[in-house]
Amino acid sequence: MDVNKLRLVCFRNFLDTTLNFNNSLNILIGNNAQGKTNIIEAIYTLLRGGTYRTKDESTLINWQEKQGYLSGEVSKDSESFQINILFQNIEKLNPLSPKTKKIIKVNKKYRSKSWLTERFYPVIFTPExxxxxxxxxxxxxxxxxxxxxxxxxxxxxxxxxxxxxxxxxxxxxxxxxxxxxxxxxxxxxxxxxxxxxxxxxxxxxxxxxxxxxxxxxxxxxxxxxxxxxxxxxxxxxxxxxxxxxxxxxxxxxxxxxxxxxxxxxxxxxxxxxxxxxxxxxxxxxxxxxxxxxxxxxxxxxxxxxxxxxxxxxxxxEYPPLLLDDVLSELDAERRLFLIKLIKEKPIQTFITSIDLQDFVPYHIVESARVFKVRGGMVEENEK
Ligand SMILES: Nc1ncnc2c1ncn2[C@@H]1O[C@H](COP(=O)(O)OP(=O)(O)O)[C@@H](O)[C@H]1O
Ligand SMILES: [Mg+2]
Structure with missing residues (x-):
């Protein structure tokens, strides 16, 4: 399965950004605190209907806004899915009620979170x-x-x-x-x-x-x-x-x-x-x-x-693989192992790093899509 397209609107530090992904390797490059992890989180959230980072989903909505949304195009078994997830801050009527309302639609139909989790399961690897x-x-x-x-x-x-x-x-x-x-x-x-x-x-x-x-x-x-x-x-x-x-x-x-x-x-x-x-x-x-x-x-x-x-x-088929900041945690041999695996197998991969140079020795940048992430904005990089 592949995530072909993702749009983030008032999601974390992104106001309105659309990304078109490659079905093999996607590299997200940027300094600290620019939004790389937020994009990994957005891909995960789109597929699972919720984040892995926090229980309080109101933090997904941009601080300046009352609502935010994700939309994306996903393909699996030659079917295409248009997923939309809207997050809304709501007035809390009592302290136990949730702060955020979430509306999930797939191909324009209302769906539950488990509808997504039963179909899409990215594998994610983070330093945590x-x-x-x-x-x-x-x-x-x-x-x-x-x-x-x-x-x-x-x-x-x-x-x-x-x-x-x-x-x-x-x-x-x-x-x-x-x-x-x-x-x-x-x-x-x-x-x-x-x-x-x-x-x-x-x-x-x-x-x-x-x-x-x-x-x-x-x-x-x-x-x-x-x-x-x-x-x-x-x-x-x-x-x-x-x-x-x-x-x-x-x-x-x-x-x-x-x-x-x-x-x-x-x-x-x-x-x-x-x-x-x-x-x-x-x-x-x-x-x-x-x-x-x-x-x-x-x-x-x-x-x-x-x-x-x-x-x-x-x-x-392989699920998408999300790798956040893991390259810097691995020594040269383990890095090579991981990169060879991504290169040789048909796995759609999203990987973040501070420096594009990390990838250059492995000759994978040529066939990858490279996104430069800076302050909640993304630019596709000419390599
Ligand atoms: N709800 C939000 N609204 C606006 N900015 C946010 C929100 N949540 C997190 N941020 C900001 O997003 C920035 C980028 O975070 P992150 O994606 O983790 O960076 P990195 O590129 O290091 O992975 C941080 O500076 C953080 O303060
Ligand atoms: Mg990060």
């Missing part, structure tokens, strides 16, 4: 993604969940269900004082959480296996001496490796029952996939704990490439 390795389990779960959603969009609903059930069970643990009522209600919620939760664990284990099949080879191409990379799922209730849904469910049920007193004391659900994690092991060494910065970068790059390959297997 290094956190996948080093930081808290929640970010690792987030990455894995995103890969699963890209491969099976309905997983997003399962995840939402699970989180809702978990939330309700926790509320019950915190607020119900009557022992008899508590026991009765808990039994009902336990059944629900076991069903929803084992599905989440099952999807995660399955997808981790898929990622493992891909990432090992990709990672070996990038390391010298060759390191063997493996992701290992650490479920908070499974002690042995299980891959059948029913078996996972049985163990979950048992462990939840065993933890009932603990949950009552702590007033929170201590068992379930919301506490799962996975280790990222290179030759059996946990990179989250012992990996060097360089090793961690290489692994994140390998993980993103694995995601790209999995999506291609599913769709028969």
């Amino acid at each position: 993604d290094l956190q996948i390795i080093k930081s808290s389990p929640s970010l690792r779960r987030k990455f894995l969940d995103e890969v699963i959603i890209n491969l099976n969009p309905t997983y997003e609903h399962y995840l939402r269900d699970y989180n809702r059930i978990l939330f309700q069970r926790n509320i019950l643990l915190k607020t119900e004082r009557n022992k008899h009522n508590l026991d009765r209600h808990l039994s009902e919620w336990d059944q629900k959480i076991v069903e929803a939760g084992s599905l989440i664990t099952w999807y995660r284990i399955k997808t981790l296996q898929l990622i493992n099949q891909k990432v090992k080879t990709i990672h070996q191409l990038m390391t010298e001496p060759k390191e063997t990379l493996k992701l290992k799922y650490n479920s908070n209730f499974l002690t042995t490796f299980l891959e059948e849904k029913e078996e996972i469910q049985k163990v979950f049920e048992q462990k939840l029952e065993n933890a009932r007193d603990k949950d009552l004391t702590l007033k929170v659900t201590t068992i379930g996939p919301h506490r799962d994690d996975y280790s990222i092991l290179s030759d059996s060494i946990d990179l989250g704990l012992y990996g060097s910065q360089g090793q961690q970068r290489t692994v994140v790059l390998a993980l993103k490439m694995a995601e790209l390959e999995l999506i291609r297997e599913k769709d028969g």
